[in-house]
Amino acid sequence: MERIDAHIDSVAQKYRGLYLTAMAQGLEQLLGQAEANAVSYLHFAETLVEQELQQRNGKRIEQNQRRAGFPVQKSLDDFDYGFQTSISKREVNSLLDFGFIDNRENVVFIGSPGVGKTHLAIGLGFKAIEAGYKVCFTTALALIEALELAELKGELKKKINQLLKFDLLIIDELGYLPMNKQGMHNLFQLINAMYEYRSIILTTNPVGRVLL
Template sequence: MSYSVESLQRQFKLFRMSETAKELPDFLRKAESHSWTYQEFLHELLSYEESCREQKMIEKHLKWARFPYQKSLNEFDLQEQRSLSSRQLKQLKELSWLEQSFNLIFLGPPGVGKTHLAIGLGLEAIQNGQRVSFISMGELIPLLKTEEYLRKAQIQLNRIRKADLVIIDDLMYMAMDQHEANLFFHLINHLYERSSIILTSNKGPEDWGELLGDQGITTAILDRLLHRSEVIHLNGESHRIKYRKSIF
């Protein structure tokens, strides 16, 4: 009994192995020219399918992460940011803090690389199979306030709550009223010990109470964020201002 390549391709597609189905004729030619054993042929075929699925998953997670831009940790210039050592950067890149559900808090003035560092770690986490969600504080508060009646807000917040790593950029850049502070507390409370959180802010935790407007909520938020966390201070001149481009 003989089977056509087309019929085999249809069967691969039936089992949702569409990428392998496309490459099947090429694999058959290679198997014949290299005299692959049955085991070698199956190994090559399944390794290719596994690689394709991993790449698709990474692409999906990158889309869900909603990064404003993509910059890797390899692009982070330690010569420009001397408050972080090469050893510290390597330790962060190893992601052991993520496995232990630790939080990272990057503090410092604008333009010193806080967001770049957060995104770089988010990209590393995605490459390691983790789900990541990036959002600025300015986007997060309106989402929390409209979750009850906007489907789009519900979907995005559901992804944030299910993420292994949540990055909140520009934390406390604006004051919140009591309702907004309550909503933010409930999100942090949900993520507590379920996910790791990376926060970037140009204000230290000692100033957050003034912006949240409620000392009780501030204490509850800090209690959860700082319980298992590493606070990293980044200093120096704004990279954006230092390397600004001029028309003239």
Template sequence: MNTELLVERLKQLGWSYTADQPDGLLEDSSKNNVSYSEFLYTLLSKEIEYKEAIELEKRIKKSRLPYVKTIHDFDFSFQPSLDQKRINEALTGRYIHHGENIILLGPPGVGKTYLAISMAFEALTQGHTALFITANDFISECRKANKEGLIQRIIKRYCRPDILIMDEIGYFSFDELSAPTLFQIISKRYEQGAMILTSNKSYVEWGKIFGDDVLATAMLDRIVHHSTTFNIKGDSYRLREKKKAGLQPANIR
């Protein structure tokens, strides 16, 4: 058969990966005396793997993750307060299907953002959608959207993905616009969409973060109801690296 005609038909099916390399696939099949069924299975598998890789790339881009990390590089030995079995359970993604939340609490530098990103990335590889934003960027987005009369669009945007990841809650105070906007998002996502939140503040301090004890209590009531909290009490990874590099005296914590 004329391979040009084969390529044309493959492109009509949208099989771009196979269409780009029919000669190689046919040659490998012929050399190894592959059966028709095995050849067809290989063809389908490679095309599916290619399409899945493209879709994963799209989901990663849309998620706005600041970087990609996997849990395999996380140093659990440096953070003994973390239960690796509980982390591995979170990585299964069951919390997503149940609309539950993961809260990572602890001082700066203990790996909260790393864990949040690695959990989000694992979910992306499982086919879920995600959206990452820092609390400070969220506050800025709300102010800009409000000036343009688009605050409802912000609410819809952050209610849409399977997982919403909000990082660094507590470093900046929410204002009279961003606090109730976040509350609306949390309320709409309650028992419907999962969230991963990181904070350097304990729950009792959230009233100060949002400038309203009643609002903070209402938020926490919905967030914590179906959630898993990881309270990380170890030292800072960044400080450890500085010590290794001789940039920080070893006795300073």
């Protein structure tokens, strides 16, 4: 028995050397299950690989959620369609195949403060990350300030290129505060660079100026 345990530890160590940590961690348990259920070698190999893939996918999602910069966690399942009747669950669910991202299209949520525009935008952002897309969330004010700072440093193109690495950019609260001429120019440069190349979800109020 000690020899078998030592052999399992040796194999697990080799997996770790190949950065297959989930396979290394689950090896002994999965071996026991395989022996108890008399599964085939192919089924055992598949189960072992699936465990590794699941862990890596989970880590990728967690990492991309952190990078997205969401201010809070919002779920589409928690959205109250009974309170906000101007949009239906069917309309929102129609976006969940993320064809608008694949087709480089944009989504605009227009409504008064407090109706749930940000909730929907964040909820879609989380779902997009789970589906494998890279997402960045920012308020319009923070974005304009970041672009202005980059422009003052002579790094506006660099900043725009950084944002273009994301498949989806969520810009929240556009039009809530006035924008100066330089801010509008910098934002236009970003929108122009993203046009038909990346997708945007934009939230704005009814009197905000939508640039898309």
